[in-house]
Amino acid sequence: MTRAATVKGTGTVTMTVTATLLGLMLVGALGGLMIGYVSYGPGEVLMGLVGLGDPVVAAIVREVRLPRTLLALEVGAALGLAGAALQGLLRNPLAEPGLIGVSSSAALGAVIAFHFGLTTWASWALPVTAIAGASVTTVTLLLIGRWLPGTLPLILTGIALSSLAGALISLALNLAPNPYALNEMVLWLMGSLRDRSMDEVVLALPFLVVGGVLLLSGARGLDALTLGEEAARGLGVNMARLSATIVIGIALVVGAAVSVSGAIGFVGLVVPHMLRPFVGHQPRRLLLPSALGGAALMVVADTVARVLPTNQEVMVGVVTALLGAPFFLALVLRTRRIGP
Amino acid sequence: MMVPGRRGGAILLAIMLAGAGISRAAADPLPRVASATLCGDQYVLALADPDQIAALSPQATAPWLSLLADKAAAYPRPRPAAETYLHAGVDVLVTNAWTDHTTAALLERFSVETVRIPLLNDIDAIAAMTRDVARALGHPERGEALVKRLLARVAAVRADAPGQNRVALYLRPGGGTAAEGAFVATLMDIAGLRNQATEAGLSGWTSWNLERFIADPPALLVTSFFESPHASLGRAFGNHPAFTRRAAGIDTIAVPGATWVCGGWILADALDAMAAGLADLNARDDRP
Numbered sequence: 008m009t010r011a012a013t014v015k016g017t018g019t020v021t022m023t024v025t026a027t028l029l030g031l032m033l034v035g036a037l038g039g040l041m042i043g044y045v046s047y048g049p050g051e052v053l054m055g056l057v058g059l060g061d062p063v064v065a066a067i068v069r070e071v072r073l074p075r076t077l078l079a080l081e082v083g084a085a086l087g088l089a090g091a092a093l094q095g096l097l098r099n100p101l102a103e104p105g106l107i108g109v110s111s112s113a114a115l116g117a118v119i120a121f122h123f124g125l126t127t128w129a130s131w132a133l134p135v136t137a138i139a140g141a142s143v144t145t146v147t148l149l150l151i152g153r154w155l156p157g158t159l160p161l162i163l164t165g166i167a168l169s170s171l172a173g174a175l176i177s178l179a180l181n182l183a184p185n186p187y188a189l190n191e192m193v194l195w196l197m198g199s200l201r202d203r204s205m206d207e208v209v210l211a212l213p214f215l216v217v218g219g220v221l222l223l224s225g226a227r228g229l230d231a232l233t234l235g236e237e238a239a240r241g242l243g244v245n246m247a248r249l250s251a252t253i254v255i256g257i258a259l260v261v262g263a264a265v266s267v268s269g270a271i272g273f274v275g276l277v278v279p280h281m282l283r284p285f286v287g288h289q290p291r292r293l294l295l296p297s298a299l300g301g302a303a304l305m306v307v308a309d310t311v312a313r314v315l316p317t318n319q320e321v322m323v324g325v326v327t328a329l330l331g332a333p334f335f336l337a338l339v340l341r342t343r344r345i346g347p
Numbered sequence: 348m349m350v351p352g353r354r355g356g357a358i359l360l361a362i363m364l365a366g367a368g369i370s371r372a373a374a375d376p377l378p379r380v381a382s383a384t385l386c387g388d389q390y391v392l393a394l395a396d397p398d399q400i401a402a403l404s405p406q407a408t409a410p411w412l413s414l415l416a417d418k419a420a421a422y423p424r425p426r427p428a429a430e431t432y433l434h435a436g437v438d439v440l441v442t443n444a445w446t447d448h449t450t451a452a453l454l455e456r457f458s459v460e461t462v463r464i465p466l467l468n469d470i471d472a473i474a475a476m477t478r479d480v481a482r483a484l485g486h487p488e489r490g491e492a493l494v495k496r497l498l499a500r501v502a503a504v505r506a507d508a509p510g511q512n513r514v515a516l517y518l519r520p521g522g523g524t525a526a527e528g529a530f531v532a533t534l535m536d537i538a539g540l541r542n543q544a545t546e547a548g549l550s551g552w553t554s555w556n557l558e559r560f561i562a563d564p565p566a567l568l569v570t571s572f573f574e575s576p577h578a579s580l581g582r583a584f585g586n587h588p589a590f591t592r593r594a595a596g597i598d599t600i601a602v603p604g605a606t607w608v609c610g611g612w613i614l615a616d617a618l619d620a621m622a623a624g625l626a627d628l629n630a631r632d633d634r635p
Contacts, residue, residue: 044558067558070589121578186406187579194580202522202557202583269580319554 021292024285028299032080035306039076040068042310074205078267079309079323080302081208082200083274085215085264086110087301088294089257090275092222093145095229095290096253097152099161100280101338104261105272107165108144111172113258113265114195116140118176120266122183122191130206134214138262144168145254158342197324198271200309207267218259222294225252229290271324273331274301274308280338377485378438378460383427383450385412386464386609387441390480392418393612394489401435411574414605414613429453439483467610468530468551470501470537477612497615501537504618508539509625515540516555516565519572520585524555530610531617535569538621557584561593567628568597569621572604600624 040052047055047064054060055068086104093102093109104110116136119125125132151164176195180188228249231239236246264271278300279293286292308326315321381402382391388407391400392415400422406412407419425431429450432440440454444465451461462483467473474494481490515535517525525531526544528551535542543565544555573585584590602624606617 044556045562063562066561066589071558071561071587121580124578126578183577185577185579186409186412186575187577187581190581191579199580202587204587204589206588 021286021296024282024296025299028296028303032299032303032306035303035310036076036080039079039306039310040072042314043067043072070204071202074208075200075203075309076306077205077208078200078203078211079306081211081215082264082268082271083302083305083308084298085211085218085260085301086271086274086305087278088219088222088298089261089264090301091279091290091293091297092225092229092253092257093275094279095232095293096250096257097148097161098232098235099152099158101158101162101276101335101342102148102165103273103276103335104141104257105270105274106169106276106335107148107161108168108172109141109148109257109261110265110270110272111169111176111196112144113137113141113262114270115172115176115179116262117266118179118191118195122179122185130210134211134263134266137266138214138258140172141262141265142254142258144172145257149250149254194322195269197322197328198265198269199312199320199322199324200268201320201322203267211263211267214259214263218256218263219298221252221256221259225249225256226291226294229253229294233288233290269322269324271305271327273327273335274304276338277327277331277334278304280334378483379436380439380441380484381432381435381437382407383432383440383442383447384464384609386443386611387462388419389414389609389611389613390441390464390477391484393493394481394486395484396486397421399484401437402431410605411572411576411603412605412608414603414608414616416605429457432459433457441480441483464609464611468528468533469610470497470533470614473530473610473612473614474498493612497612500615500618504622505537505539507622509622509629510535510539510541510567511625511629512539512541513567514543514546514565515567515569516543516560517569517571518555518585519570520575520582521579522554522557522584524549524553526550526553530614531569531571531607534607534614534618534621537618538625540567540569540625555584557587557590561589564593564597566598568594568599570599570601571607573601575604598628600628 037049037052040056041047041049047068051060051064052068055065056073058065058069089104093104094100114137116139117133120132120136125136147168148161148164152161173196177188177192180191185191228239228244231242231244232249240246279297282293282296282300286296305323308330309323312321312323312326377396377399379401380391380395380399382388382404384404385406388403391403403419403422403424405424405426407422407424408416410416413419427447427450432454437459439460439462440451441462441464442451444463451463454461460483462480464476467476474497477494477497478487478490481487481493517531517535524544526542526549532542532545544553600621602617602620606613606620
């Protein structure tokens with residue numbers, strides 16, 4: 008088979024995967040709208056969405072489930088996309104915003120804005136400080152990654168930064184002072200989409216769109232980077248510009264997502280890894296499917312969190328961690344087998 | 348080997364922390380007391396003499412949490428720690444039954460009596476606890492007076508039953524509610540209210556669902572802690588437009604959180620607040 012035919016074939020596969028993920032995402036979203044305290048049929052949900060039928064059903068679907076579902080899609084897409092981009096930028100398959108401290112740093116920024124009154128001054132202070140937190144950690148990881156290449160330094164640095172962010176969140180909550188400090192820590196570090204409204208959906212959206220566009224615009228550069236920095240430069244990639252674009256993009260999407268949901272882990276790890284066998288290893292082919300896959304995974308995880316028969320609703324971060332942590336362990340073992 | 352006695356411990360520490368000024372009149376028959384928790388603060392402030400009180404909890408002056416916040420301002424409010432209480436020559440520490448285990452164990456080695464208040468949801472148990480704390484603080488008669496006041500309020504409100512069988516739901520900003528077995532539900536029952544959470548088959552301290560609130564709104568909301576000045580991610584339920592818009596159209600009695608921050612004698616004030624709110628609603632409904 009010629010190279011052109013292979014590329015064309017891969018492109019078709021990518022389109023098929025993308026279409027499948029889009030379908031899964033829509034089915035997941037419909038499920039999210041149907042399942043809750045009382046389950047409704049698809050007909051009732053669709054009638055409710057347009058404001059027809061039983062006014063109680065319409066109110067629940069439009070005011071409670073729709074914002075929550077939209078937010079799950081936004082946050083999931085952000086984390087899936089950020090995971091794929093981060094893995095491309097750091098050229099490391101274990102890079103994930105939650106695992107290496109980007110999400111917890113964003114949560115730290117959000118906690119500072121939230122608990123020290125910045126959000127009463129301007130609501131956008133919440134995503135902006137979260138974005139700042141995510142930026143600091145992403146840049147630190149990038150610099151350390153250049154200085155000490157390899158998986159181990161990256162993961163160890165990530166653990167250190169993650170612990171530091173967790174400790175600073177605890178300190179900030181204690182300084183605030185916040186009588187719910189312990190509960191707040193869990194909420195920020197495990198993440199939840201419970202009882203969110205359109206306010207949060209609208210607040211995060213512009214940052215997610217801008218960040219998403221930046222990440223997708225860097226896709227070709229990330230493709231070149233898979234060959235190494237030298238080779239990428241040889242192919243005409245401006246590395247400083249590419250790094251800045253990706254770092255800002257990751258900070259924007261992770262910061263905006265974390266500021267409305269808390270730090271939800273493992274989505275950015277699981278989704279790109281599940282998709283690589285289908286779309287290949289080129290970031291260009293992986294980014295958009297990862298966003299769609301992340302959205303689909305998050306909306307399903309959030310629905311599972313809602314329907315688990317527990318006294319208190321399980322946080323969605325618990326569901327993603329239950330799924331992602333064993334996955335991560337399996338990846339580590341596989342990396343060890345392949346590695347030197 | 349010398350085992351430090353009740354006062355010996357304080358004296359030993361006074362030597363160790365020379366010049367720290369922790370002397371305590373040996374002739375004083377009343378124990379020096381401290382509280383490490385909000386609930387303990389209310390007991391200590393209500394029962395002890397001012398010069399008995401060595402320390403209160405750091406939250407004792409928060410007006411939305413502490414019923415006797417004004418009174419608390421006059422006393423030290425150090426961070427709870429065993430050495431703090433030993434340094435202050437405390438003889439009796441009042442604290443929660445479910446926290447500070449190591450602090451209590453350490454203090455007991457220095458013969459400091461620790462009175463541990465469990466989460467009580469039953470009026471008789473609260474009366475017994477009030478008597479116990481009062482005895483430990485050296486004022487059993489004051490404890491008896493507090494118990495009498497609480498029981499009298501309970502009897503009066505139960506007889507009056509101002510709730511008139513309204514279906515009511517208790518809510519905190521995070522969506523937390525109280526069903527049968529929790530003291531808030533006990534007081535709602537005394538006031539003659541039907542508890543929607545209990546009738547839904549829930550029990551104890553539990554949570555309500557926003558969708559359920561929209562589908563089946565109660566006739567009356569009993570709320571607490573909505574006046575809390577702190578922003579919290581856990582308040583999403585109370586901040587949700589789907590809740591705030593509907594809650595604005597439902598009769599609401601906001602019982603100050605400080606009156607039922609724990610199951611103690613302070614519940615008499617919570618009952619008063621609830622009864623007063625219900626009396627206002629009844630007067631409004633009776634108007635032609």
